[in-house]
Amino acid sequence: MSLSIENAKKLKYLWQDGHEIKWIGAFIKIVNKDTKLVPFIFTPEQKEFVEGLNKFNIVLKSRQLGLSVCTVALSIRQCIVYPNSCCLLVSHDQKSCNTIFDKLKQQFNSLPDWLRPRTIANNRQEIKMTNGSKITCVCAGNKDVARGDTLHLVHLSEFAFWKMSKKQLNSITQALAPDGKLIIESTANGLNYFHDLYFQAKNNENSYKSFFFNWIDGSTLFKKDYVNSVEIYKAKHNNKILTKEELDDEELELTRLGASMEQLMWRRLKVASSGLDAFHQEYPSTDIEAFINTGANIFNNKRITDVQRSIPKNNYIKKDNLIDLPVLLKKYYGKSFFIYKTKKVGERYFIGVDMSEGVGQDFSVCEVFSQDGEQVAEFYNNKIKPYQMAEIIDTLGHYYNKAILNVERASGGNSVIERLRYTFKYQRIYKQKLFDENNKMITRLGFDTNAKSKGIIINDFVENFDTGAIQINSVRLLQEMQVFEISDSGSMGAVSGQHDDSVMATALALYIIKHGINYKW
Structure with a gap:
């Protein structure tokens, strides 16, 4: 395939590090919530995530913000831009592993024919390419995870739910290439090793960079859910919507964090079905709120969360x-x-x-x-x-x-x-x-x-x-x-x-x- 000088310059630009988002947007398509195949257009949260990645990264997030989809796309780019790369996507259970591999195949197959490498193997949850690269999807706890490989991009999904997470992380970290990237990503699951790693990272006590994404800022992926929730709420309340005068103290604080009335009506329906503690864990507004302690905690967790919300970031005197x-x-x-x-x-x-x-x-x-x-x-x-x-x-x-x-x-x-x-x-x-x-x-x-x-x-x-x-x-x-x-x-x-x-x-x-x-x- 012959290229014009202009197109050659564009490709050279896209192949440079720092242009991952534009590379993915140019070549990869994803299936949206309407089951349509569309170009991969990043949400603000996805952009912040990809642009901010370091060598070691740990992500605490609300559910369903599309970060796993980002990591799949990053692994595909890694394997094409850098032949002989090895990427590893680890899920906490087999169902999730199957889902990630399906997304990997879909994105890989959406590549233009001229760009997509030929494959040696495309089964058993692994894609091996003729350029020497491969992407493997496995479950946490697999004895062969990272064995014998030098890893260039690793994604550990729902890490808070892993068994023997510390031991497995040590094994994977040892296999990471000097210029590789490790991404630990999870919703919260109580006070465990993921909790420890996240707050150590936030307090600059380890080598990880911390990310936190709340449910309020991730609104772009839930627009239809919010619209549907408003209709359900109106049906239950004589065709009336929620007003500011009806909000409790926590909801008023959420509006100060940017929550809309549509989001709060959606939230009320979620809380009614699963309870407030479960909502805080799966859809946190702050990182401290995410970690629900069900033990005999001495201090009032709700008050702790309320006080933390009132503290500005970097509130110490310069x-x-x-x-x-x-x-x-x-x-x-x-x-x-x-x-x-x-x-x-x-x-x-x-x-x-x-x-x-x-x-x-x-x-x-x-x-x-x-x-x-x-x-x-x-x-x-x-x-x-x-x-x-x-x-x-x-x-x-x-x-x-x-x-x-x-x-x-x-x-x-x-x-x-x-x-x-x-x-x-x-x-x-x-x-x-x-x-x-x-x-x-x-x-x-x-x-x-x-x-x-x-x-x-x-x-x-x-x-x-x-x-x-x-x-x-x-x-x-x-x-x-x-x-x-x-x-x-x-x-x-x-x-x-x-x-x-x-x-x-x-x-x-x-x-x-x-x-x-x-x-x-």
Whole structure:
């Protein structure tokens, strides 16, 4: 086939990395919801997804946003633009695997004859091409997944529903080519390994890039569903549609996120048939709302979600606006240290400190609260040794008007307390009154956390949160509150694999606020 110079330039342009969307739009057709074969035109969410891909990616989403279809198209492009490529599409069950392979065949067969490679095999859920490329569709748990292959594009669908997901992911990751891409994509399924990976990615604690797509912004694929829902709603309500005056608090918040009345009528019908918790999980408006905890959660999940909705993205004060920040704190600002409210002259501040050993596991956390119960700043890091944290805490305390410190004595806390008092001469450290074996009252610096005292400070925290007596400005803290539970034995803490360091540091700060602790300097 001879090409004009103009067409040759267009093809060269389409073959370049960064033009994946235009390549797919030019050559691939898909079957739309009306069963018609049409060019692949990307929705805004699909464009954001494809244009934002890194090497490692994790996607939390609402149902049926068409991201799997995107990944099928990307795998076809990979195999044609780069011969000898190997792409792997892994589904959580056989039914889904069959569906993905059907979409793969449909898209592959829609290619122009001159572009579509000849195939060596096109069965058993694998397409092998004469150019050396292949695309394989398999189920999670298959023993031969990734065995012997170097993978250039991998899509793991509904990863939250996989069994032994961590072990399988490790195996697949080892087979990924240096320039390959890995996409983990799923709706939520409670607090599991997918939950952990997603929020670690969101908090920049692993190598993954996080994406979240809610049901409100994904409206373009559901237009007919919304129209039908309006008619059903009108039939049930004397031919009247939903008005703003009838909306509850959550629905009003959804309108602020962009939901239309048509979407809210559709939502009401979904909630009526499956329940609110199920809707939150499958059609979340925020990422924290997606992960429904059915266990004995101590904090009110609905209130957590409501508070998080009210927190703007990147709500901490920019470094350039903090002219008096000490050099030591400036070093960590925007990474481990965040200020949400400017400090005030003459204001009293309280800092709760939960220490770790700084070996990359649990976090050392400082939560700073004003005398009015507002969280004004936080510091967290899991790689700073206790002796180094002591200097940071001393600097933080002085910066916040010589704040009252409440340091838990466990882990690295004892050494931090000793260095604060005797090396840095810090005067305002909480003194806990205790009774020794002779029933004589003694005082010790710092807070001793045991089953009884932990229950007291956590229950005070819960009461303050439920009654609106405190203001939380940290999404990280809210995420920890969501996974903080009480076990059958009565012990309190984060669910397995999660952290509760920010929760404990906050509880320690609120305890000294409640008891009006103050010491002369």
